[in-house]
Amino acid sequence: MRKILIIAWKEIYLTFTNRNLLIIMILSPLAVATIVGLAFGGSGANDIPIRDIPVAIVNQDQGNDFGLNYGDIFVSLLVPAEGQGLVPTQGEGTCDLLESRSSGRRDSNVLHDLTDSVVFDAAVANALIESGELDPPVHDTTEENYVELVAKLAVKNGTYVAAIIIPPNFTQRIAYIPVIHPSIEQSGITVYANSGSPISSGVIRSIAGGITQRIAAGNIAMAATFGELQERYGAAALSTFSQDDFSSAFACAFDPGTDLVQLQSESVRGGASDDTTSIILVAVGSAQAMFFAMFTAQFGVLSMHQERREWTLQRLVISPTPRSHILAGKLLGVFVTVIFQLLVLIVALTLIASLLQRELTLIWGDDFLSLGLLVFAAALGVAGFGMLLAGIVRTAEQGQVVGPVANMVQGVLGGAFGFLLPTSVAVFSLVYWGRQAFLSLSRGDSDIGLNLLVLVVLGLIMYVLGVILFNRRFDF
C-alpha cells in the first residue's frame, strides 16, 4: 500500500508542477465558463441572441362562468393568431391612457419573436406519438393527464425547450367575481423545462413569471374596482355588468403590452441562485469541468505509455514492486488529481458567481454530500475512460491522437460545446451524465442517483476493460 501511495504522490506532484497541464486542467475550463457566463448572463441578458424557443402550452384552463379565461391569456400572448378571449387588440377607456406610454412596445410582440409556441392539445400529442417521435406515456396515464404527460415527454426528448402547464381550474381559483366568487385562492402554473437548455429554459421561466405577475396585478385591479363599485352602487348594480363591459374595462389590466415582461431581472430557476449568469456558469462550467477532467485523466493514464518510452516504467517494474501496485498507484494519482481539479473548478466558479452577485452564491446548490458524491463518481468515470483509452492505444503517440478525438466526441455528445444533441445520443457521453447531475444539484434537485450510478458503473467497466487490455501489453 505504501508504494501505491508513493507512486500516486509522484503522479500528483508531476501533474501539479506541469504548468501547461495546469492551464489545461484549471484555467481553460474556468475561462470558458466565465466568459460564456458573462457574455450571456448578468447585464448582458437583454441581448440574449435567442429567438423562436419551442414551447408547448398545455392550456387546460376551462375559464369561469363569467367568460374569463386566464389560460387563454398565456396562449394569446405567446401564440400569434391563436389568441382568444380577454386581451383586446386595441385599447379603450383606461387603456387609452396607457397607450401613449407603451405604444413603442405594442407595435410588435417581443414574446412572439422570442418563442415559437404551440397550443399543445390532444391532437398535437397524438400526432407526435403517431409520427414515432415520441413513445406513448406508459405510467399512471389517465384521460386527464395524458396531454400533460406527452408534453413533458416532448420536452424531455428535446422537441420543446419547455412546456407551460396551465391547470383546468386556474381561472376559477384565482379570479375575483363579485357575489359569485368573492375570494381569491392560490393556484399554480407549471413550467416544465429542459435543463439541458438552461438559457432558453431560463427565458421561458422568466416569461411565464412575468405573465403570471401581470395576471395577478390585473386580478387585484379588478377586485379593487369591483369592491369600489359594490360599495357605491350595491351588489345589484353589478349584476347588470356584461361580459363586453368587463372586457373593455379591464382588458388593459391583463395586457402585458402595457408593461412588458422584464426578462433580465426575473427569477428563472428554483435552486439556490436566481440569476442567469449563475445558471450559465453552472451549465457551461459543469460541462467544461467534465470535458477537461477527461483530458486530465487521459494525460495521467496515458503517461504510462510515455513512461514506458522513457523507461521509467521499466525501472519501476524492475524494482521489487508488484505490477498491480504500479498500476494502482498511477490510477490513484489520476483519480485524486481529477477530484482536485473538479473541486477547484467548483469553488472557483462559485467565487466568480459570488463576485458578480456581490454576495455568497452557492451556484452548485447546498447539498454538499451529493455534490461530493458526484465529484467522486465523475472522477471515477473519467479515470475509467482514460484507462480504457490507455488499454486501447499502443503508444504515447497513438494516445495523443486518439485521446483528444475521443474526448471531443464525448464533449460534443454531452453538450460541452454549447449545443445539445438528442438525449438518446447524449446518454453515451460521460459529460452528459455529469453535467445533468451538476445542473440538477444547482436547481436544488438532489435526485441524481441514476447519474451517479451511470458514472460509477461506466467508469468501473471501462477501468476493468482498460486494465485487461493494458496488461496484455505490460510485457516489455
Add this chain to the structure above:
Amino acid sequence: MEFMIETHDLAKTYKSADGKEVLAVRGIDLKVRKGEIFSLLGPNGAGKTTTISMISGLVKPTRGDAEIGGFSIIKQPLQAKRLMGVVPQEIALYNTLTGRQNLEFFGKMYGMRGGTLKARVDEMLDFVGLTDRQKDKVKNYSGGMKRRLNVGVGLLHKPELIYMDEPTVGIDPQSRRRILDTVKELRDERGMTVLYTTHLMEEAQELSDRVGIMDHGEIIALGTQDELIQRVGEEDLLILKVSAGAVDDKLPQQLKREVVGVTQVLVEQNEQDRVGQLKISAKRGRRALPDVIRLAEAAGVGVQSVEIREPDLEAVFLHLTGRALRD
C-alpha cells in the same frame, strides 16, 4: 552459493509485425559467479538486452528460468529483485524531477525511508559527483550527468548484483572513463557482482573477469579473455586501410586461397569518408603481410596504411562469426 546468476534454457520469442515468430534468445545456460564482472559481448541485436531483461524480471521468458541469488525470477520475483540493481541503456529518469527527487523516489521503491534513505541519497550523489547539482531538474543535466545519475539510481539500495546494459552509450570520454572506473570499484571495493553488456570490445576487455560472446540469440563462446583468445590461436589481425570501393568480391577469396595462414577476410566500406578497411585474420600475420599487400596491389587496391593487432576479443568474434562486432 557460488553463483549469483544461473539461467536454465532461458529463451524468448517475439512476434514480429508481420506475425512471424522471432527467436530473440535461443535458450541460454549461463552462470555468473559472485563478485565477478561478467560481460555479455555481441553486436547490436545479438540478444544481450533481451537476456538482461529476462534476468531482471522485466520480460517474461518464453521458456526456461533464471535464479538470482537462489531466487527464481519467475516464482519469487520480489525476492530476486531485491538483490539486484539495474542500469538500463536508456536514461530512465524523470526529467521534471530533480536529481535528488529521482534518487529519493526510486529509493522508496526499494523500501528505503527516513534517515537511511537520506544518507544513501547523499552518499550516492557524492559517488556520482552530482551533489552540487542535486536540486537541479534532470532535464537541465548534460548527457554525462544523466548517465551518472542513471548509474546512481541502480546502485542506491546497495544491491548484491548490478546489471549494466551498455551504460556508456552516447557519452563523452570523460564520463565514460568515470563509469568504467565505477564498475571496477564496485567489484573491487564492494564485492558486487556485475553483469555488463556492451558491443565495445575495448570495454569488455578492460573490465571483465569472464566474457560471454552472444550472436543471434546464443552464447557462442564463454570464458576468460585468455581462454577465448586461445581459441583464435596465434592469429593476428591485419587491418589495411584502402580507398572505398576499390575492393571487389574476388580479392577476399583470393587472399584466403593464396596466402598461407589467412583464415578470415572482412571488407568494411565507408562511402562517406571514402575509405575502406580489409580486416584479415592470419596466423603469423607479419609473415603473411607482404603477400597480402602484393595481391591487393595486383588487384588494383591501393593500400594506404597497415596495422597489425595481437589477438583480442574482436578477433575472437571475427573468428567465430566471420563478422565484425560493429556489424
